[in-house]
Every structure is written in structure tokens, then in C-alpha cells.
Amino acid sequence: MELTRRDVLAALAASGAAAGASVSLASDPGDGPVGDHEVDTLVAVARVVYPSAVDGVESFVGQYSVERARDRPEYASGVADAVAALDEYSRTWEDAEFVDLDAERADRTLSGFEVDTADPDPEGSDRERVRYYLVNELLYALFSTPTGGSLAGIENPQGHPGGTTSYQRGPE
Amino acid sequence: MNREPSERVDVCIVGAGPAGGLMADGLARRGHDVVVLEAGPRFDADHEDRERRMERSIRPGHGPDSVWEMGGERDAYESTGEQYYPLNAARVKGVGGSTLHWQGMVMRLHERDFRLETETGVGADWPIAYDDLRPHYADAEDELGVAGASDNPFAPPREHPHPQPAFEPSYSDSLFADACEELGIATHSVPNARLSEGREGRSACVGYGTCQPVCPSGAKYDATIHVERAEAAGARVLDRAPVQRLEHDDAGERVTAAVYATPEGEQHRQEAREFVLAAGGVENPRLLLLSESEQYPDGLANSSGLVGRFFHDHLFAGVGGTLDRPTRQNHVGFNTTESHQFYDQPPDGSRGAIKLEFLNYAGPSPVEMALGGDDWGDEMLDRIRANYGTHVAVGALVEQRPRAENRIRLHPERTDDHGNPVPDVVWSLSDDERRTIERANEIQRRIMDELGADVEWTVGPESTGPAFHHMGTTRMGADPESSVVDSQLRTHDLGNLTVASSSVFPTGGAMNPTLTIAALALKAADHVDERL
Secondary structure: OEOOHHHHHHHHHHOOOOOOOOOOOOOOOOOOOOOHHHHHHHHHHHHHHOOOOOEOHHHHHHHHHHHHHOOOHHHHHHHHHHHHHHHHHHHHHHOOOHHHOOHHHHHHHHHHOOOOOOOOOOOOOHHHHHHHHHHHHHHHHHHOOHHHHHHHOOOOOOOOOOOOOHHHOOOO | OOOOOOOOOOEEEEOOOHHHHHHHHHHHHOOOOEEEEOOOOOOOOOHHHHHHHHHHHHOOOOOHHHOOOOOOHHHOOEEOOOOOOOHHHOOOOOOOHHHHOOOOEOOOOOHHHHEHHHHHOOOOEOOOOHHHHHHHHHHHHHHHOOEEOOOOOOOOOOOOOOOEEOOOOOHHHHHHHHHHHHHOOOOEOOOEOEOOOOEOOEOOOOOOOOOOOOOOOOOEOOOHHHHHHHHHOOOEEEOOOOEEEEEEOOOOOOEEEEEEEOOOOOEEEEEOOEEEEOOHHHHHHHHHHHOOOOOOOOOOOOOOOOOOEOOEOOEEEEEEEEOOOOOOOOOOOOOOEEEOOOOOOOOOOOOOOEEEEEOOOOOOOHHHHHHHOOOOHHHHHHHHHHHOOOEEEEEEEEOOOOOOOOEEEEEEEEEOOOOOEEEEEEOOOOHHHHHHHHHHHHHHHHHHHHHOOEEEEEEOOOOOOEOOOOEOOOOEOOOOOOOOEOOOOEEOOOOOEEEOOHHHOOOOOOOOOHHHHHHHHHHHHHHHHHHO
16 A cells, blocks of 8 residues: 555644645755654664555655654654664664664564564653654554555544544445 | 732632533623633643644553643542542543543433432432423533434433534444344434534544544534633633632631632632632542631531532443454544433332443554554554454443442542642442442343354453542532532532532432533523622
8 A cells, every 4th residue: 555645644643743735745854853864764664664565655754754853852852862772772783773774684673672562652761762753653653544544444543534424334 | 921819800710621611601701700710731722732642642652641741749649448549540630621531422311310319219319300400401512512313212301402413323333223123222322522513613523533532623522612712701710720728708608718829839819709619529529628727627618527428430331342244443432322221220229320332442443553562564464454343342331329438538648739638539339339230231241142242351340440420529409417519509508609510419320420510510600690
């Protein structure tokens, strides 16, 4: 399933970062804590944690992350801090930053860091912050969109204002 | 913000929830000078702020009480009864009060609820009848913008249709309707305090699916609507101004001032001609008990000794499981079908009221499963697909009878951020209530069996919990020796002190209480207006 601009707007709406379809999506990270490296790292994490049926990951994550970080310095610094923690772990065990790992090593690195079993906590340990600011951030963005919800069988997922008709419809 | 007291105030209202908001609005629009003192903050009302709170409610990593910033020394409490009571999950302090996080179900009590002792020999009678409250119920439905239909054969008589059309039944409702028909159980729509059509600049429901605890669209009613309307009519609302105690005159017949604190550490006295307590079923009795004086050593308005007594709630009962076919859950966060067939208590009083609810949000949602798992990628998606989409559940509210031993009292040792004793919730269940829960479970299991469901969980007598409806702690009655307020919601002891809250309910049936709170607040506003 292809993630579209509509999904970016839906994900942003679910996080209080955009008000409607009229918002213009930036692709340039600008000067804040979430720069090109942070966005590239989020894309790399998404390639691990998103189901393989999802297409359009790079533009979805890029546009979502840049817009999400705008005007939210606390969130942006949380992401940057989590990326730094992930890179430190990655350099220690794989001699490379996370963005430079191939798919298998990236998955192994996240698992080795025990991010899969970590409790998401914005104030927690390195792995807990990676879980919160990177992994869960991306999963929340995906599964609060119609495309992400539809992967799981719900076209109006929690967090998405998809109207009041879908709940009345039976299965197709 | 200037938090100095106002001069020449007609009415001082403590609490900016639905009762306080409705009274402030009604009295300000009738030309009275109104001041509202609210302990909690005024939250940003914009769309983005609500969406950020919604995100906090969905994403693990934030405590559920943090969505509306409950907790800490301000909200400290104890729960020392047989049954633990999670008080801070049950309320919100702030402009809008607990309607900020409520579900938004709004039913009228039944006629029998007002004369329960006469009809069944148990519980208590109200000093007013359904017919006394009936016009106020209609007004309350209009104020809250209730979406409902007149298809409930068990509902008490009403004079007009609801102000908004009911939400259509869900797909899973249709499955339940067939099963219930086979069993001879009538189902019907649910009155919801959320807009099914846009009204007065407010959006109709757009299906965020997170009604409880956050509605980002504003379609769900919350009391900020009436607080803002009251301010537009001239009322003054001070947030973060927790009232510490009420003072009375030398004769002990009238309240003279509400003493409140400010974030800057100051204390002020707000004088007024009339005072209204609208701080809910826990803080109302607590404030009266904190207002002890030489003349009233057991607390204000407490000559009966019943302030804080008869605390009761509704009890949850439920059965859930899965079907072998899709059920389409979690598209919306509210319910669209109920059955009140088992509501009215039998004449021998052998069980309490039961209200059946057919859930539209049974089982986990995909986003919750994604965020809470220990896998990712295709493995995660396989898990979500395997676990989403076939859940069903029948819930119920079960009546709890008022018993004097269940109470809100001041804790003898623990104090809050202002040095005041914290509320101590003393709560327990009776054998009668356990039996009523078992009866609810029996009905629920019959329905699930008829559906062919594989039952996976039951919330029964041993695992039940409160529905977060705080009732009974300043009960209404005609006799000053056995009640705290009269039929006008005025305390028997002090002539200018009104209590507008579910704390005045002598009994609570099994209906969600906010519509009755609103109706009583509108009635109380009329009485205060007459006295002014």
C-alpha cells in the first residue's frame, strides 16, 4: 500500500501538528535539531519497523518528521537525542551509524539494543527513548492514517477523523 | 492574571464543571454578578492542544492521568476501604471539569429511581419526583446538544424529541440486535452528548475514536461551552484558585466568604450573597468538612452528620470475546445501542438496576497493538491482523445502593499542597451488589452464547470497578436529620449555600449521572435566581 500526501496530513493531524489539507508540507528540515541526518535515520528505522507492504516510506517519513518537528522544540530535541543514542549503540556494535546499515544489520541492531522489548518512555533510558521517539513515533504515524489502518483492517483508525459512516458498514 | 476577589458579587460558584458552568451561564444571563473559582487550570481549547492530548492518551509512555494533568500533591488522596478506589482516574480538575474526559452518555433516571424506598423497600426516596425534574431534563438535553431517538420502550415519558438525531447503529449492533431478538431482549438507541449535526459553530462528530478521554473535534459536549458562555454574559472565572474553606456569619446561618488560594501563594476571600458548591461528589463534602468552625466543629452544613456519607458509584459488569467473523470495532469511541430492559428494580428489592451497553470498541485497536508489542514489520502486522476485528463485548452499569459506611472523609495524616487533609475514599461492595453483577453477567453470557461468541473475559463481582460516578455525599432530602440539602439543593443549615452535583443524589440508579446533574443545576439556578 502506498503512503500518500493525504496520509502525511492524517498522521500530522493525529499528533496536533497540522490543521488541515491546506497545510504546505516542507521537505527541508531547516536549522532545528531534526536535520537531514535525523530524518534519514527515521527513514532507516521505518524501513525496519514498517510492514513490507508499505510503499512510499521515504517521502512519508521525511515530510511527516520535518513538519512534526516544526514549532515543537521539545519533541525535536527528543528525536535528535534518541538518534544520537541509537548511533552510539550502532557505532559500538556495527562500526557505523544506523543510517549506513543494510536492512539485516539495521534490524539486528534495533533488536540487539532491545528496543523491541523496551517500554516507551520519553524520559527513560537510551533504549526506552529510542522506542518512544523513533519506533513508536513512526508506528503511531503509520497506524493513525487510513492507509496504515487499512493494512490492519480498519479504514478509520483511532486518531483519524474519518467520519461516522465506516462504523456502520459491514465487512466487504 | 488578576486573581483578586471581586466586589459586590451575587453568586460565588466553586467548580467550573458542568454543574458550575450551567449555573454560571444561567445566572449571568439573568443579570447576576457571578464569580467562579476553579481549582484546576484553564486548558488551551484549541484543536491542536486537544489532538496532542489525544496522542498522549493513545501512546504508551504517558500515565492515563497525565492526559488532563491529574496527580501530584494537589490531587493526593487515600483509599482505605475494602475496595480500592482510583480517584484521580475518575475526575479532571480544570475549567470543564470531568466532562473533559467523560464518555458522554446522557440518560434520564427512571421514575422509580426517585421513589426507590417506597417501591422496593430498599435505598431511599428523593424529595422530588421525576415530573419535578422532567422540564429541567428537557432543558438539559437542549443545553448539552443530546443526540437521541424516542425508540426506547423503557424510558420515562418525554415531551419532545431530542434536539439532535441519534447516531445510527453500528454494524456490531446489528449482530447483537439479532441475538437479542432471539432472546426476547429489546435493544434501542443511546442518547449521546455529542453532536450528530453541527451546531452553533461546533463540529459534528468526525470519528476520532478517542471520546474518552479526549474529543479533539469538540463534538462531544464539555462544560467549557457553558463556562465560556457565562463569561460572555459577564461572569468572572478564576482558574487555579482552589477554595480552602467557607466562612460563615456569627449566627451560623449564612456563608459569608469562600477563602481561596492563588498560584502566587496568596489567599483571598470572595464574598457573595449566594454560594454554590459544584466541585463534584468528592470535593464538595471535603470542602464542607474542611470548613469546620467553633460553631460547626464537624464541618459546615453537617448537623445531620451525613456530609461525606452514602458515597456510591455505578459498578461495571462485562463479558467479552470473539466471533468467527468481522465485527468492525474501534471506528468510533462511543456506543450506539443499549438495553434498559433489566433496569427497573424488582418490587422485592432483590437486585439493583442493570443497564446493558453493547460496545463499539471491544478489543484492542490496531494502533494500540502496534505501539504495545514487542515485534515490528511483517511479524507485527500478522499479529495485529490476527487479533483485530472479531471482538465483541457487552458491558453494564450496575446500581450501587447508598450505605452510610461508604464515605468521603478527611484523612487524619496526609495533606495536600496547601496543607489540607486529603480526601479518604472508603468504599466497599455489598452482597446485594455482587448478586446484581452476577445477574448482569448471566444476561451478558446468554447474549454472547446466542451470538456464538467465544467468551474470553468476564468482569464479575470479584473484578468489578467503579464507573467514576461520585454520588450521595451531600444527599438531598426533606428531613434535616437525614439529609444535607433540601429539594431546592440548598443546605438545611445555611440559607445561602447550594450544592449542585451528583453529591446530592439520594440514589443513583444505573444511569450515567451527568444529564441529571445538569437538570438539577438548571433547577438550582432557578431557585438561586428567585432568592436574589
